[in-house]
Amino acid sequence: MEGLTSAADFWVIGINYRKADTALRGSYAINERRYEAILTDAEHFGVSALFVLSTCNRTEVYGFAAQPGQLIDLLCRHTEGGADTFKEQAYIRNGNEALNHIFNVAAGLDSQILGDYEIVGQMKQAYAFARDRGCTNSFLDRLFNTVLQSSRSIRSGTQLSGGTVSVAFAAVQFIRNHIKSFDHKQILILGSGEIGQTACRNLAALAGKDQITLINRTEEKARLLAEELGLRAAPLEALSGYIRKSDIIIVATAAATPLITVADLQEGDEKILIDLSIPNNINADVQQYKGIVLANVDDLSRISDETLRKRQAEVPKAKELITCHIHEFxxxxxxxxxxxxxxxxxxxxxxxxxxxxxxxxxxxxxxxxxxxxxxxxxxxxxxxxxxxxxxxxxxxxxxxxxxx
Structure with a gap:
């Protein structure tokens, strides 16, 4: 993809957990189909090279354009949210500030849970998607390689990602804070992506493997993960039945609409529901039942422990390493x-x-x-x-x- 390649034309526009709640972030989330459409339409908006990062905590567009409004209009053309609302909640960074931002994101310094290393895998997938479709350029290729080098240096040279803290881990902590024991609890995990897999592994270490059932839209993917971990897998068609008999439900999918609603529950149910999806895949109205405890990614981010305090002490070291790699680039x-x-x-x-x-x-x-x-x-x-x-x-x- 040819076009603008000057650092002065390099922008990042985005929203994240700092100002936008899960509902608002969900209106700007993109799936693979929308990502494909954004890349196809980029040239018509005067965007010469780009990639888009969309996770549970953020949606960001990194790209080359004469003005940031071109990137905003492109994103909003293919999402549910409007451009005016986006501009009110967005951050817009250019040149050196944009460069510093992408390094901080890859390091986990801008994550809702400090040092969360899952972001690196998400960035790799997002970048590869754009690169494989010819939507990057030599500037972005070199930049992203340097960003990954910086991230690896920080992971090996600091304790910024030390200990076990992630959204999936916070979900387990939340559950443990609300129950006395995992004994006899039936657990349903809906979604077998990266976060769903981590949740499976974390819970398999605490509960009996015969207590955990995994359901995924692609049944084969759920079956393979279940076999690997010794868990049960069930088809999506059986979802309603498993919702009724499960005590703990974790949803980590990318569905466009909620998969669990008031209609799936009833008065007298006592369940812990955890929604790790953006947009939310559990309708917030389920909280009308007194026995239902619901948490989303924003609720989980408030869980703090000694691990996070230790990570905070590593921030200066991480920033020094970022500075070195920015100078190299x-x-x-x-x-x-x-x-x-x-x-x-x-x-x-x-x-x-x-x-x-x-x-x-x-x-x-x-x-x-x-x-x-x-x-x-x-x-x-x-x-x-x-x-x-x-x-x-x-x-x-x-x-x-x-x-x-």
């Missing part, structure tokens, strides 16, 4: 901007060498030219001097050496 970007100048200098030096040098120097042409270019490139990386000044200085210095 900036150096690459500046040199890319200088490529036309370096090419012009190389051509000029070869021409001068042909005119001025004797036969011996003709043989050393390539070595001398490359040495001059290396010197110039080094100065362009480390000095504030304009490329034109470096061009003149390099030509002048080369002439002095050649004539001498």
């Amino acid at each position: 900036a150096e690459w970007y500046l040199m890319q901007q200088h490529v036309p100048v370096l090419k012009a200098v190389k051509e000029k030096l070869h021409a001068l060498n042909t005119q001025l040098a004797d036969a011996r120097l003709q043989d050393d042409d390539k070595q001398a030219v490359q040495k001059a270019l290396n010197t110039m490139a080094k100065k362009m990386r480390t000095e504030e001097q304009r490329p034109g000044c470096n061009y003149i200085e390099t030509i002048h210095h080369y002439l002095k050496q050649t004539v001498a």
Whole structure:
């Protein structure tokens, strides 16, 4: 995908948990079908390269455009939410601020649960989806690779993601705070994506495997995960029956409409319902029954423990590593901007060498030219001097050496 490639045209527009609740975030969430439509339509909105990150905590568009409104209009064209509401709740970042933001997101510094490493896998999937459809460019490719390097450095060099804290883990903590024991509790997990899988593994360590049933829209996927963990799997058609007989239900799907509503429950039911989906897949009206306890991702984010306090102490180290990787990317970007100048200098030096040098120097042409270019490139990386000044200085210095 060709088009704008300057850092000045690089934007991130988005909403997240800081200002938008789960209902509002849900109106801007995208699934695979919507993502495909956004990428297809991007050119019509003047967006030259992009990828979209949509998770339970955020929807963000990273891309190149003359104005951020082009990215906003593109997103809102393919979601339920309106552009005016989005602008009221959104953050818009450009250039260096946009670069800093993507590094922070990948590090887990901007996550609802500090240091949540699940975001990296979600970013990889989102980026691969756009790249495989030819919707990225060399700037984004290099940037994203550097972002992943930064994330790996932080994971190996700090304890920012130390301990066990995630949305799925917080869900288990929430359950434990509301029951005395898992004995004889029937557990239903709806959805076998990354969060659903984590919830399965966490609960399998606390409850009997014969107490847990997994249901997924794609039955085969649920069956394979159930076999791996020694759990039960059931078809989607059996959902109503399992809702009635389950004491604990965790929903982590990407359905466009709620999968559990008031009609699935009745007065006298005593159940813990946890909705890890965006948009919400459990209708909030189920709370009209006194025995129903409902929590969503915003409720779970308030769970705090010693692990989170330890992670907070690692933030300065993580930011130092991010700074190093941003500088690395900036150096690459500046040199890319200088490529036309370096090419012009190389051509000029070869021409001068042909005119001025004797036969011996003709043989050393390539070595001398490359040495001059290396010197110039080094100065362009480390000095504030304009490329034109470096061009003149390099030509002048080369002439002095050649004539001498």
